[in-house]
Amino acid sequence: MGLGAIGKAVARRLAAFDVPIAYHGRSRQADVGYDYYDTPVALAAACDVLIAIVPGGQGTQHLVDAAVLEALGAQGVFINVARGSVVDQDALIAALQQGTILAAGLDVYEDEPNVPVSLRALPNTVLLPHHRLGVQSGRARLWAGWWSTICANGSRPAARSPPSRRRPTRAEPGHRRTSAGAPVKSARSVSVVRL
Structure with missing residues (x-):
């Protein structure tokens, strides 16, 4: 999700390993050859690994919700390196607990740096601190x-x-x-x- 400068850099690295790339954004980008999906749900249904690389803010608040996670499916992996506000954290925890998705990798959280105990207790998560600050x-x-x-x-x-x-x-x-x-x-x- 998201194909800005960072999304394109990640896509280039994945493409080097012959990983098929698809994306969802505000609009289709004419200068890229990747498959475009109109909605986050359609993108999630088409992929095995969903990586969120979008800016935070009102326009992306809970962009990844229960419907997106359901579409990702029981073998799907969600990775959020965007902002904690991009994912509905309660829906993500429920999806991980119920097996709606296979696993998640997170380095951002809704109430950063506080990570909910229920998220930390899950065996199917990889949790890291966000490395947003370079100083x-x-x-x-x-x-x-x-x-x-x-x-x-x-x-x-x-x-x-x-x-x-x-x-x-x-x-x-x-x-x-x-x-x-x-x-x-x-x-x-x-x-x-x-x-």
Whole structure:
């Protein structure tokens, strides 16, 4: 859902792996060759994985509702990297609990950084803090809020600084290595989460 600058960047990356791309937006874009669907429900019915990459605001409030999740189906996966307001969070929790959809990956929430206990308790979700802020002070506030939210007993873990963007050199401790002990050659790593 959504094919703005970020949506197009995600689509290019997925297309490199021969993933079929379809989209829904306010209007059809003449300069793209992807399949276009007039409604979010029609798009959800046509895909296995629905990724929300739309701006927040009144026009997209609860754009992903119970009807969209129902159309996505029992083998469908919903990923929200847009805004928490884009999805009806109660409908999403119900869909995950009842098996209406298979799983969800979220890094935004309606009451961010507060994540509902009912959402955290679900085994078919991957939940991350939203990485919307690129400045160190913003990341520190975000991580502090996230840590306080995920602590079930209300206590905070030992003070931690937010992760650094600087990567360790090969000579430094903490340099990534493969399972065989050899250094990882790429500058970036990929995490795979099995649902």
